Amino acid sequence: MHSSPVLPLLGRGLVAGGAAGLAAGLFSLLLAEPLMDRAIRAEEKRSAAEEHAHGAAQAVQHHEELFSRSTQHGGLVVAAVVAGLALGVLFAVAYAAVHRRDPAATPWPRALAFSAAAFLAVSLLPGLRYPANPPGVGDAGTVGDRQALWLAAVAIGVLGMFLVRQVYVRLSTRPEPVRHLAVALTAVVVLAALFLLPDNPDPVPVDATLLWDFRMLSLGSHALLWAVFAAVFGGLGLRAALRTPAAAGRATPVHP
Amino acid sequence: MSLHSAAPHTDTTASQAAVTRTRDWLIASAAAILALIALYAVFLDNGTLISATGDYLHEFAHDGRHLFGAPCH
Missing domain, CATH: 1.20.5 (Single alpha-helices involved in coiled-coils or other helix-helix interfaces)
Incomplete structure (x- = not known):
């Protein structure tokens, strides 16, 4: 008897995605926010100088100030968690589709391999072509x-x-x-x-050191997200497989 | 046990499994569509989803967009 594996995978994707988004959000709240605040202060200085040079009418109206910076700091963590949950769902559906022949087998190595592939596909490759830019760009x-x-x-x-x-x-x-x-x-x-x-x-009118640090932290947040995701998704899959006697034998790779 | 008594039982189980599979894939598709809408709201919306009140989603998720490399103003 084979009950459908899609829903348990979806559940694992949501749990792993929420945890991964939270980890990436807190990591970047601690390490990237100081850089973003610095970048915004530098941008304000730049636009103040422009205002001085061209007159107030031509000033660059960049930030509408709908939210305070501290609200936007919270928004970063919320955005990371929502993104983690959504990516977790898409990951689970893709995982279920690719592994539809034997969805319960070898959950740990598969979770690591699939997460590494997801990191390459949606984080590293787009990030190399269009690197992240700090606020003000x-x-x-x-x-x-x-x-x-x-x-x-x-x-x-x-x-x-x-x-x-x-x-x-x-x-x-x-x-x-x-x-x-x-x-x-x-x-x-x-x-x-x-x-x-x-x-x-x-154009990217930003201090080169700040730009490099910001981009490294951006890639680091992506990498942390997928690493935590892989560990939680794989761990939950391993636990489920070990609880099901039929799948337990296939939980770890066996070469007969 | 004869094959004749076993066959109908197997058929029912197989069709039940097919129904469950179809239902679960429909749920998965709905979840995937919701996930895409959520990603749109966080990374791409520029005031379309809550247009009456301004660019709230964009501004709230502003730092997250910059950090994850999504295009921002």
């Missing part, structure tokens, strides 16, 4: 174009990851060098597609 007039480019980068990351996996799985009977070269070639094509996307059109 970003023209309101180009935001629609930049969102389209960013979504295209995420789509190329996700589709590219599935394509690479397909090539790897389909060529399982071929000699290893053939298989590996085909995978490498596919990866190069995906990377080329990613970098053929147009550049971010906006």
Whole structure:
């Protein structure tokens, strides 16, 4: 008897996503917020200087001040948790679809591998093409174009990851060098597609050290999110598998 | 146990499993759509979802957008 595995996977995705979002949110609240506050003060100085030079009428109205900075600090953690929950749901559905033949098998190594793939597809690759910028960078007039480019980068990351996996799985009977070269070639094509996307059109008038630190913390938050996600998702899967006698034998990889 | 008595039972179980599977995939699809809407609200909305009151979602999630690399103004 096989009860459907989708709903337990969804539950695990939600728990793991919530925990991962909270971890990434608190990490960036502690480490990235001081940088963002500094970037905003620098931006205010820049626009004050512009105001002085061009007259008040032409001043750049950047932040509407709908919320105080401390509310936006809280908003960062809320945004991270909501994003974690949503990514957890999408992760679980993709995981269930890819592993539909034997969804309960080897939950720990699969969770690690799938999370690493998700990190590459939605975090690292789009992040390399369009690196995160601190507040003060970003023209309101180009935001629609930049969102389209960013979504295209995420789509190329996700589709590219599935394509690479397909090539790897389909060529399982071929000699290893053939298989590996085909995978490498596919990866190069995906990377080329990613970098053929147009550049971010906006200038980045930010101190180089602050910019580097901010981008490192951005990637670090992404990495922490997926690491916590992998550990919780895999751990919950392992616990469920060990409780089910039929699946327990398949909980860890066995090579007969 | 004869095959004849076992077969109908197996059929029922199989069709029940199919119904459960279909239902669960429908739930999963609904959850995925909700997740995409949530991601849109956090990372992409520029005042469309709560347009009457201004750019609240964008401003509230402002720092999160910058941190996770989503385009921001």
